[in-house]
Amino acid sequence: MRLTFGEDWSATVAGDSLHVTPRFDFAGQRVRLGEYRDVAEHERLLVDTFGSRDLLWDTPDELRFDRSERQLAAAQLQLPGESAPAEDCVRVPVTPAVRPGGLRADEARDFRLEATTVLCRTPEDTVLTCLRDLDVLDKPVEARIGIAPDVALLVQGGAFVGWSLTDPARYLTTGFTAPDSATPSQATRQLFAECLELATTPVFDDVFDREPAALNRLRAVDLALRHQREDRHRADALLALISNLVEDYADPPTEQKP
Incomplete structure (x- = not known):
């Protein structure tokens, strides 16, 4: 399966998912996926990889790929600041099931990945689903790609339209510390x-x-x-x-x- 991210960048579902524990930095309202343990290691990762990253005054979602195999190496996903109404949250589909998989960039170049804009919550917040917009709920979800334990990308019409985190309370932490x-x-x-x-x-x-x-x-x-x-x-x-x-x-x- 080939996925498009933004207007003109794509990756193919291939290889293994990331074998890292998600870190839900609640103060920063972001989920980190990667083996880096502090700011310095994160900066080195950015130098050694390509993809989407945050810049000064700009905080898109971050997907980083290694330069040799073009395989997904790390990610940083922003939690939207807006919670959807309950009547919209119940419309979030629970199918298809998550299928673990990695991502391989179709070409080695940087791109920009807009952060999702709306948060859908389940009762007791067992799953957080972050969507591009609520229009996503008007059509079926085509696939859920599990890029790391309890973290999945949502695919619709061959495009990335959101992501989800299951059991978010389990992964609560501060900064780069392991949960x-x-x-x-x-x-x-x-x-x-x-x-x-x-x-x-x-x-x-x-x-x-x-x-x-x-x-x-x-x-x-x-x-x-x-x-x-x-x-x-x-x-x-x-x-x-x-x-x-x-x-x-x-x-x-x-x-x-x-």
Whole structure:
């Protein structure tokens, strides 16, 4: 199968999928796939590979391919800032089944891959599906290519139209750190769902506008994360974003001395 990405770039489904654990950097609202462990290693990866990458003031999705075999070597996928209405989320198809596979670039050159724009959530956020737009839901999904454990690309009409992450709470982490290998606690899963609500529109719009009900929700989640004793690594990953939102929107302004 050949997939098009954007207007004039394509890759073929070939080879093995990536044998890496997804890292869901919640503070950065992105999912990282790759063996790099810090900024320096990520920068070296960018030098040694080609494909789509983020640039200053520009954050498209990132797919990087090795120069020798043109095989997918790493990816970085941005979480959309807008959550779709529930009536649209229920329209996300559950078929076809995910089939693991790698990607081989049809030609070795850079391209730009627009980030997806809308987030579709399942009950309890067991799967996050990120789509190019809601028009994708008007037609069947042709294939789901599993490029890494629990990460799949959605294909429609031979084109990349979105991606999904299954069991996102499992992969919560901060920055480049590997996620905890233990199963997420139920408390973490519940707080993750609430944090996702607060971090995406339409609820985030209420936070931004400092609506009292939204700020009360924000403060309550912040407090719950700080007092959670179990699953601290994931709680800290959620807190990395939530504490910033509290500081920016929910803390009273500091009085300026004359």
